[in-house]
Amino acid sequence: MEVNNDLNREIPILDWESHLAERTKGMGSSVIRELLKFTQDPDIISFAGGLPAPELFPTREVEEACIYVAREQGRKALQYGATEGYLPLKEYLAASIHKYGIPAIPENVLLTNGSQQALDLIGKIFIDPGRYVLTGRPTYLGAIQAWRAYQAKFHTMRLDEQGMVVDEIERAYHKVLEDSGKPPAFIYVLPNFHNPAGTTLSLERRIKLAEVATKLDLAVIEDDPYGQLRFEGEYVTPICSLIPERTIYLGTFSKTMAPGLRLGWIVCSEALMKRFIQAKQGCDLHTGTFVQYVANDICKRGILKPHINKIREVYKERRDTMVDALTEFWPEECEWTLPEGGLFLWARVPESIDTNVFLQETALKEKVAYVPGVHFYPNADGGHHAMRLNFSYSQPEVIVEGIKRLGMALKKELAGK
Numbered sequence: 001m002e003v004n005n006d007l008n009r010e011i012p013i014l015d016w017e018s019h020l021a022e023r024t025k026g027m028g029s030s031v032i033r034e035l036l037k038f039t040q041d042p043d044i045i046s047f048a049g050g051l052p053a054p055e056l057f058p059t060r061e062v063e064e065a066c067i068y069v070a071r072e073q074g075r076k077a078l079q080y081g082a083t084e085g086y087l088p089l090k091e092y093l094a095a096s097i098h099k100y101g102i103p104a105i106p107e108n109v110l111l112t113n114g115s116q117q118a119l120d121l122i123g124k125i126f127i128d129p130g131r132y133v134l135t136g137r138p139t140y141l142g143a144i145q146a147w148r149a150y151q152a153k154f155h156t157m158r159l160d161e162q163g164m165v166v167d168e169i170e171r172a173y174h175k176v177l178e179d180s181g182k183p184p185a186f187i188y189v190l191p192n193f194h195n196p197a198g199t200t201l202s203l204e205r206r207i208k209l210a211e212v213a214t215k216l217d218l219a220v221i222e223d224d225p226y227g228q229l230r231f232e233g234e235y236v237t238p239i240c241s242l243i244p245e246r247t248i249y250l251g252t253f254s255k256t257m258a259p260g261l262r263l264g265w266i267v268c269s270e271a272l273m274k275r276f277i278q279a280k281q282g283c284d285l286h287t288g289t290f291v292q293y294v295a296n297d298i299c300k301r302g303i304l305k306p307h308i309n310k311i312r313e314v315y316k317e318r319r320d321t322m323v324d325a326l327t328e329f330w331p332e333e334c335e336w337t338l339p340e341g342g343l344f345l346w347a348r349v350p351e352s353i354d355t356n357v358f359l360q361e362t363a364l365k366e367k368v369a370y371v372p373g374v375h376f377y378p379n380a381d382g383g384h385h386a387m388r389l390n391f392s393y394s395q396p397e398v399i400v401e402g403i404k405r406l407g408m409a410l411k412k413e414l415a416g417k
């Protein structure tokens with residue numbers, strides 16, 4: 001072959017699709033990432049992303065911590081680190097979450113690149129092609145996306161105001177066993193301020209879930225990014241404190257510190273930890289050392305607790321603003337959940353309106369964005385008349401304007417039907 005160094009020559013197009021692995025065909029782009037593009041347009045009011053309020057990011061504390069870490073700990077903080085994570089941060093995390101009933105010790109905590117990486121690692125070590133995952137409907141879009149890449153199938157259970165209807169687990173388990181010849185890989189649960197539904201799984205249901213999971217020998221994934229963001233109501237015992245031996249608990253700094261740090265953690269039994277470490281090694285060797293040192297410095301200064309209290313206060317006000325605006329401006333036939341914490345509420349519109357079509361044909365023209373409900377149904381068997389609305393990102397006056405625009409457009413649409 002002759003070497004042609006002319007960079008201006010025409011390069012033939014390769015059919016890359018034919019080179020890809022079978023499983024890659026099942027991968028899709030995240031609708032949320034696509035919708036996030038709208039947040040770049042200053043004219044669009046976006047309730048679509050799961051973005052924390054940027055004005056609450058602890059920028060000054062991060063700046064101080066970065067300077068301190070670079071100056072005083074630079075030689076270690078810029079070096080490769082252990083796959084398990086930075087020990088002082090693991091110690092801090094274990095001690096602080098232990099108080100909430102999460103059975104953590106430094107040895108069973110693994111730092112990850114956000115909980116999204118934890119979801120991917122779970123897929124990597126648990127899901128064979130065609131294996132079923134049990135979860136609610138709706139469920140977290142990012143988990144669907146992560147596990148589709150491993151060719152998972154989904155069997156879903158209904159959600160009501162108290163979260164997943166756990167009475168359906170046993171039947172679902174047997175149906176999966178009958179259809180695939182294998183038990184489900186695990187059950188995936190969003191216990192607090194569900195994304196997207198906004199619901200919290202009641203204590204009664206957590207106990208029931210723990211009993212059924214034990215009876216069926218089912219592993220449980222407890223994904224809890226919002227647990228710390230409770231505005232009102234009582235703290236509910238985590239599932240991992242009821243059945244620590246079979247629960248993999250996921251936490252993150254994304255909603256309490258900043259998502260751009262990409263810092264999350266897994267708590268699981270030490271026997272399983274070794275598998276996560278192996279899976280993570282192949283993936284990225286370890287989570288960024290520098291960022292772990294910075295987070296550790298911020299945690300050690302004791303500013304996180306008052307910071308989280310501030311976030312709770314602001315988000316509660318925004319939730320109330322959104323709910324008041326929904327009550328004032330939306331058609332009477334619509335309904336929505338009232339989350340006791342977190343970032344989202346779930347709104348339902350009359351059946352004559354398909355929220356996917358309405359987004360494309362009307363809402364975006366009115367310069368408002370949301371996530372249509374169907375995207376949170378892994379089998380696309382519902383959510384056509386629902387949407388997820390984020391209340392943490394926008395200022396109260398923007399929330400009112402966006403909800404008003406949507407309400408007017410919904411009323412017009414209904415009047416025309």
Ligand SMILES: Cc1ncc(COP(=O)(O)O)c(C=O)c1O
Pocket residue numbers: 050113114115116117140142190195223225251252253254259263264
């Ligand atoms: C339920 C749930 N799990 C996981 C994640 C991923 O979070 P992280 O930023 O820690 O990767 C999110 C983010 O919104 C989420 O809502």
